[in-house]
Amino acid sequence: MKIRLxxxxxxxxxGFFLIINSVAFAAATxxxxxxxxxxxxxxxxxxxxxxxxVDYLLPYPGMLADHPLYPLKLLRDRLLDFLIRxxxxxxxxxLLMADKRLAMGIALTEKGNHKLAEETVSKGEKYFVLSLDxxxxxxxxxxxxxxSLLDRLAKSGTKHNEVVQNLKKQSPEDIQKGYDTSLxxxxxxxxRIVSFGR
Numbered sequence: 664m665k666i667r668l669x670x671x672x673x674x675x676x677x678g679f680f681l682i683i684n685s686v687a688f689a690a691a692t693x694x695x696x697x698x699x700x701x702x703x704x705x706x707x708x709x710x711x712x713x714x715x716x717v718d719y720l721l722p723y724p725g726m727l728a729d730h731p732l733y734p735l736k737l738l739r740d741r742l743l744d745f746l747i748r749x750x751x752x753x754x755x756x757x758l759l760m761a762d763k764r765l766a767m768g769i770a771l772t773e774k775g776n777h778k779l780a781e782e783t784v785s786k787g788e789k790y791f792v793l794s795l796d797x798x799x800x801x802x803x804x805x806x807x808x809x810x811s812l813l814d815r816l817a818k819s820g821t822k823h824n825e826v827v828q829n830l831k832k833q834s835p836e837d838i839q840k841g842y843d844t845s846l847x848x849x850x851x852x853x854x855r856i857v858s859f860g861r
Contacts, residue, residue: 717818717821717822717825719819719822721763722762723763724764724766725763727770728779729771729776751806753793754812754816760790761790761791761823762787764783764788765827767783780830781838787823788848791819791852795852795856798859820856824853827849828846
C-alpha cells in the first residue's frame, strides 16, 4: 500500500514538474517584440520594387505533428490552455500556439509532408483567431493591454501571411486550396488587429 502511494505521489510530482517546466520553456521561447523593417522601395535588377521579409522570429516548434507522441503534446497544450484564466495571458498563449503551428508547417513542408503541413498551419490560424477573441474579451473587461502586445500581434499576422504564401508556392496544387482558406483567414485577422489599434 505504501509503495502504491509513493508511486502515485512520485508520478503526480513528475507530471506537475513537466507541466511547470513546459510553461517556463514556452515563455522563454516567445519571441520578443522586434521591429519590422521598412519596405525597401529600391528597384532590383528587374526594375520592380522589392520588399524585405518581416523581421519576426517564430518559436521553435518542438515535436512535430508526425511524431508518434504528438498526441501527448496536444494533451499538455489543452491542459495549459484550461489552466490559464487571465485573458491577456490567453492572448499570449494562443499567439504562441499559432506561431508554433506555423513553424511546424515550415518543418513539415521541408520534410515533404505537404498535407499535414497545411492541416497544421490551418489549425495554427484558428489559434490566432482564438488569440484575437481573447483580446476582445480583455478589452471588454477594460483590462490594460500594452501596445507591445498589439504590435506583436500585427507583426505575427504579417509573418503568417508571408510564410503561408511561401508554403503555398512550395505545395502541390491540391494542397494549395487549403492554404487559400488560411490566407483569407489571415486577411480577416489582420483587419481585426487594425481595428483593435483604433
